[in-house]
Amino acid sequence: MKIRPFYFIGEALASFRKNWVMSIAAVSTVALTxxxxxxxxxxxxxxxxxIKIQESKVEIVAFLKDSAKPEEVQSTQNELISWPEVAKVKYISKEQALERLKEELKGQPEMLEAMSGNPLPASLEISLKDPxxxxxxxxxxxxxxxxxxxxYGEGVVEKLFVVTKVIRWAGVIFAFLLCFASLVLIVxxxxxxxxxRRKEVAxxxxxxxxxxxxxWPFILEGVLQGLIGSLLAIGALYLIKVFSLESVTQFFRWLRVPLNYPQLTHQFYLLLGYLILAGAVIGALGSVVALRRYLRV
Amino acid sequence: MIKMKGVTKTYEQHNKPALDNVDVDIEKGEFVFVVGPSGSGKTTFIRLLIREILPTKGEIFVAGQDVVHLRLRRVPLLRRNIGCVFQDLKLLPNKTAYENVAFALEVIGRPERVIRSQAPEVLKLVGLEKKMNSYPDELSGGEQQRVSIARAFVNRPPLLLADEPTGNLDPATSLGLISLLDRINRTGTTVVVATHDREIVDSMRKRVVALEEGKVVRDQLRGVYGHED
Structure with a gap:
């Protein structure tokens, strides 16, 4: 038999229109989920x-002996740079350390006065590729x-990693459950x-x-419902991004977390693309699965 | 055209068979009434022929095809060779009279051009040229009946089956319908009509196969409905 795409598309559109109550139900389910x-x-x-920003704050500080020779310091620094895990090594001299302390204790000059000479050691600040x-x-x-x-903040670092691990896994599990529930709901x-319409099929x-x-008409109708639903969903998401995501990130600024805008924007558009694809695929597959039983005539 | 050999059909959860060891031969071009009271097996007879159901026992051949052993993918091809007027009509409620008739042609892959000329032609033949764009629920019983006949006949199948086509129609309309089937028969189409309408059977004097409690009790050329009971 010849494949007649225009006939099937016409049938799909016509039944989408004629069964508009069910069409609205399907479209709104897809859109909401x-x-x-x-x-x-x-x-x-x-x-x-x-989480990533918090984790990236983790670093190793190696305090140097006052007696350490400059060559020794230099060779340690070189060795560190050659390690693949190390992202950056920064040398902080005794003077720089003192400057920092002065900066931090600006409000309490009496603390500095109590200090004689420069008791602070020089140090190497080592930031890591993988915290x-x-x-x-x-x-x-x-x-x-x-x-x-x-x-390196012993104890605290381990706790931080436990917390971030729990948050990540909880996110994955919740996402999985959410997708599963949505799929069940749409199908x-x-x-x-x-x-x-089982009698019609018979x-x-x-x-x-x-x-x-x-x-074919049922599949195309499912795709149409899925597409309209996902377009509504991404429309709403886009509006929310434009009108409120900015203020949400402002809120996070209070936590002193600089958010990575360009990357987030790229991922956002990727997400919109996946949602459209998901809508169309679920619509089509849902129709095939639901039809199976009624085709046995 | 139709050959039934020792066909028995027992529905699940029934202990008495709906059809019991039935042998029937119908030649190409014949016009046959299958008669009998309600529950005598007429509808089962029709449903077996289009392989809506399978027999419990026996063999069925329709248009040279072994219906019982037909592969599932071939079933649509069998049905395209049989026009069927169902007892409950089975019109698609979301389609107009024209679209219902056109659907039978779409299914066999006729080009749009052919459909646009053939569907109205057949609707005209059944006298519905003015109701082509009405939906089934906007048509009277007799009109729906005629849409159903038009759909069954539009692709000129070699075999036309009709299950109680005159059910709940007035006598004049019934006779009109039967003479329409007669005209279709004259074009060479084999016609099998299941009915319990005594008047039309007696007026036509065609071959009559009488069923009673699932058994063939009489098979008579140029027959009548039978004795008063």
Missing amino acids: LFIIGMFTIAAFTLNSV QTVKTLAKRLDGRAAIEEIK NTIRLAIFA IMKLVGASNWFVR
């Missing part, structure tokens, strides 16, 4: 960038001749719509229509 998934994803992205490696690196660094003491709505089969002849 995809909107919720979209909102959740945006929240998860934002939370993730907050999770902080403990092993700190251990590996221990025992160098030039190094007096190593600090059930389509199932209801097709149940209402009649088509009894006058000699092949399964695919019955299926």
Whole structure:
């Protein structure tokens, strides 16, 4: 049998119009569920960038012995730079350390007055490519001749990583549940719509229509419902991004977390694309699945 | 055209068969009434022929096809060779009279051009040229009946089945319908009509296959409905 796309498209459009109550039900289900998934994803992205920024603050500080020779310091620094895990090594001299302290204690000059000379050691500030490696690196660094003491926020860092791990896994699990619930909801709505038309399907089969002849208009109708629903959802998400995401990030600024705008924007458009695709695919597959039973005539 | 050999059909949850060891041969071009009271197996007879259901036992051949062993994918092809006027009409409620008739042509992949000339022609044949754009619920019982016949006949199938086509129609309309089926039969189409309408059977004097409690009790050329009961 010849494939007649225009006939099928026409049938799909006509039945979308004629069964408009069910069409609205399906479209609004798709729109609402995809909107919720979209909102959740945006929240998860934002939370993730907050977590990343917190984690990136983790660094190792190696305090140097006052007696350490400049060559020793230099060779330790060179060795550190050669390690693949290390992103950056910054040398802070005794004078720079004192300057910083002065800056921090601006309000309490009496503290500085009580200090004689410069008791502060010079140090190496080591930032890492992957913050999770902080403990092993700190251990590996221990025992160098030039190094007096190593600090990386022991205890606190481990707790931070536990917290971020829990948040990430909770996000993944919740996202999975949300997607599953949405899928069930959408497929059930389509199932209801097709149940209402089961007699129509049976009649088509009894006058000699092949399964695919019955299926195509339903699939296209599902795609149409999915597309309209997802377009509504991304429209709403876009409006929310434009009108309120800015103020949300302002709110986060209070937490002193600089959010990464360009990256977030790129991911946002990617998300919109995926939502449209998801709408169309779920609409089509939902129709195929829901039809299966009624084609057995 | 139709050959039934020892066909028995017992529906699930029934202990008495709806059809019981039925043997029937219908030649190409024949006009046959299948008669009998309600529950005698007429509708089961029709449903078996279009493979809406399968027999519990026996063999059925329609238009040279082994209906019982037909592969599922071939079922649509069988049905396209059979025009069927269903007892409950089975018109698509969302389609107009014209679209219902056109659908039977869409299914067999006729080009749009052919559909646009053939569908109105057949609707005219059944006298519905003025109601082409009405939906089934806007038509009277007799008009719906005629749409159903038009759809069954529009692709000129070699076999036309009609299950109680005159059910709840007044006698004049009934006779009109049957003479329409007669005209279709004269074009060479085999016609099988299941009915319990005594008047039309007696007026036509065609072959009569009488069913009673699922058994063929009489098979008579140029027959009548039968004795008063």
